[in-house]
Amino acid sequence: MLIQIDFSSDEAIYQQLCNQIILGIATARYAEGEVLPSVRQLAEDIGINMHTVNKAYTVLKQEGYVKVDRRRGAFISVETDREAAIRQIGKELRILLAEARCRNLDREDLHAMVDLIYDEYEAAPGAQRTAGGEQAPE
Amino acid sequence: MLIQIDFSSDEAIYQQLCNQIILGIATARYAEGEVLPSVRQLAEDIGINMHTVNKAYTVLKQEGYVKVDRRRGAFISVETDREAAIRQIGKELRILLAEARCRNLDREDLHAMVDLIYDEYEAAPGAQRTAGGEQAPE
């Protein structure tokens, strides 16, 4: 699963977990339909409490990154409501760009940073997202 | 000062304060050298505790947005270390772009969002940032 937690970080453990799984989806390291480890298994693997993992899964479920099947457990299932995504990302982007503008970074600087990070994600091992991959269990 | 706090938000009050001041700087509503209200005054204005305002000012000071002069109080003074800014913004941008990519937003979508927000900031009342305006007190 390759999850690395920084216990000295001021960022909550469950939040770090969420971020790493989202990062894993973005770099296609986790594919649509792929089953996540059970809360107990993952908790044991990285040496944290079961409820901390459960909280991360619950948040990821609410935010539309995973779903739960009684039979298989939690699996990757990304909701792609374009308008909702733009609204949510835009909200977070607003404060980030305010910081950038205070530091005299112009829009070209930001475009370059976006491209750099997108290059990084697309170059990740096993990364060819074709906007498909639906095999939801029924 | 035009500060609006959402008391039902899950975002900390001092954090909302920081964000609004940073937003104010980005839209040139607050200029370099401009004096901020005293912690007691601003606390009374928006109906919160003095220490909450003090915490916001302390954070803004640490992050290089304001400085403090014994005689005048806190005033806007933005540190623009380009490399440090790129490093810090980039770190926050990484998780945000991961979310965007999961939702099938491509780099052109992000460029458009960046431009839209930058337009918004540049069109703000009294916004012509000429990267100058240094009148530090001595």
Place this chain on the structure above:
DNA sequence: CTATCTGTTATATCATCCATATAACAGATA
């Protein structure tokens, strides 16, 4: 049916953080 796996829920405890309150201190200013 039994044993074992899955997520989920209910408590409880401890530490940390947020916001509040009261109080005081040092420097600057009129």
Place this chain on the structure above:
DNA sequence: TATCTGTTATATGGATGATATAACAGATAG
């Protein structure tokens, strides 16, 4: 001296994060 500034100290109530123990319902393999 009186009044403003930021700053510090201490305390309290509430919320959150992480832990722990325990139990429950659904699914599955034996």
